[in-house]
Amino acid sequence: MTAKIIMNDRGNPPGKLADAELHFNDGPLAGLKLIGFALWERRTGGRNVTFPARQYSVNGERRSFALLRPITDAAADTIRCKIHMRSTMSVPDIAFDSNVLTFFLDANRGDYAAAPDDPLREERIAALRLFLFCRPFIVRTVTAEALAIKNDPKLKEHMSFIWGSFAECVPDGDQIEAIERRAQELEPFHPGQIDDCRILAEVEICDVPALVTFDTRLQKRLAPHTKVRIQTPAACWQTLAIPPGTAPQWSPAPEHPLSQENWWRW
Numbered sequence: 001m002t003a004k005i006i007m008n009d010r011g012n013p014p015g016k017l018a019d020a021e022l023h024f025n026d027g028p029l030a031g032l033k034l035i036g037f038a039l040w041e042r043r044t045g046g047r048n049v050t051f052p053a054r055q056y057s058v059n060g061e062r063r064s065f066a067l068l069r070p071i072t073d074a075a076a077d078t079i080r081c082k083i084h085m086r087s088t089m090s091v092p093d094i095a096f097d098s099n100v101l102t103f104f105l106d107a108n109r110g111d112y113a114a115a116p117d118d119p120l121r122e123e124r125i126a127a128l129r130l131f132l133f134c135r136p137f138i139v140r141t142v143t144a145e146a147l148a149i150k151n152d153p154k155l156k157e158h159m160s161f162i163w164g165s166f167a168e169c170v171p172d173g174d175q176i177e178a179i180e181r182r183a184q185e186l187e188p189f190h191p192g193q194i195d196d197c198r199i200l201a202e203v204e205i206c207d208v209p210a211l212v213t214f215d216t217r218l219q220k221r222l223a224p225h226t227k228v229r230i231q232t233p234a235a236c237w238q239t240l241a242i243p244p245g246t247a248p249q250w251s252p253a254p255e256h257p258l259s260q261e262n263w264w265r266w
Contacts, residue, residue, distance in 0.1 A: 001025060005039070015041045020049070036067070091249060092240050093167070094130055095137040095203045097213040098145045100233060103127040105157060107264070110257030123214065126233035128264050130212060131165075132248035134240070138166040139202035141195055169206035179205055190221040203228050212236050242266065 006019045020037035024030055036052025052067040096104065103120075107128040115121065130136060146158040171179060182201035187194050196218050203211045210229040213219065219230045231239065244266055252258040 003037075004033075017041055034068070092134045092210075093137060093208045094134050094210045094212055094236060095139055095199075095206075095208045096127075096130075096142065096166075097199060097211065097215065098142050099214045100127050100212045101138065101142065101146070101158070101161075103214075103233070104131050105161065108161075108258070109157070122234045123232055125264060126237040127212070128258075129237055129248075129266060130233055132250050132264070133242055133246065133266070134249070135167050136212075137169055137203075137206065137208050138162050139169060139199055139206065140171070141198045141202060145195070169202070169208070171202070171205060175205050186222060186225060189225055190218060193218070197222070200226060200228060200230070210236055210239075 002023050002025060004021045004023055006021070008016045008018050017039045019035075020039060022034040022037070024032050024034075034052065038050045040048045040050065054065045054067060056065065103124055104127045107124055108131075118124070143162055146155070146162060149155040149158060179198060179201040182204065183194055183197040186197035186200060190197055196215065200211060200218075200222055204226060208228070210231060212231060212233055214232060216232075219232075223230045229236070229239065246266065248266075258264060
């Protein structure tokens with residue numbers, strides 16, 4: 001089965017990026033396609049996938065009934081199909097942990113000048129590039145950690161970007177239970193760090209292929225027990241092998257302090 005993306009070049013309706021179809025390549029459905037999917041740009045940032053649905057009304061209220069549904073109520077449901085269609089648009093999906101998010105925000109506000117003697121120079125540059133060239137996700141536990149920030153300006157800055165500029169993956173009740181079970185499975189390998197284990201479990205269930213972190217202890221302990229790539233920003237950037245000269249997904253506005261800098265360009 002393959003997902004075919006048909007870009008919406010007309011710009012109508014507003015916010016619609018593309019239509020999508022599922023093409024069946026083998027089995028009894030070979031040669032058929034399922035249509036009615038669409039990819040949309042959220043007003044608050046990020047992207048969403050809608051599924052084929054039948055419209056109906058109850059007491060004059062319009063409702064829709066999704067035609068593609070999970071066979072069971074288990075955690076492995078339609079979210080994987082949504083992530084697959086978003087990834088078909090050839091933008092790498094990654095997830096930031098709290099420290100990488102902070103490094104990105106430091107660079108974004110213009111506080112970092114990429115000093116040659118900074119031992120974390122390459123990591124800081126990579127953190128910003130990953131945001132500009134990829135589709136970064138923030139999972140629930142990282143959002144919760146940001147909400148615990150006591151400094152009001154920093155709290156507002158973190159939440160403004162999380163809610164407005166990062167992709168989201170919102171698990172349902174069954175998935176939340178599965179995340180907690182998985183976190184408990186991982187905790188013996190990373191004792192005393194249940195939130196780290198929960199973050200990895202959230203990244204797994206959202207089918208995001210890479211978790212970007214500066215925590216080398218997390219990486220060493222948990223990488224052997226997951227299919228998710230746990231990498232530093234620099235290592236993740238190198239793995240993606242984005243060709244030099246590729247246009248970023250986002251570019252600093254002319255009035256942004258980074259628009260006058262060249263250290264982040266590729």
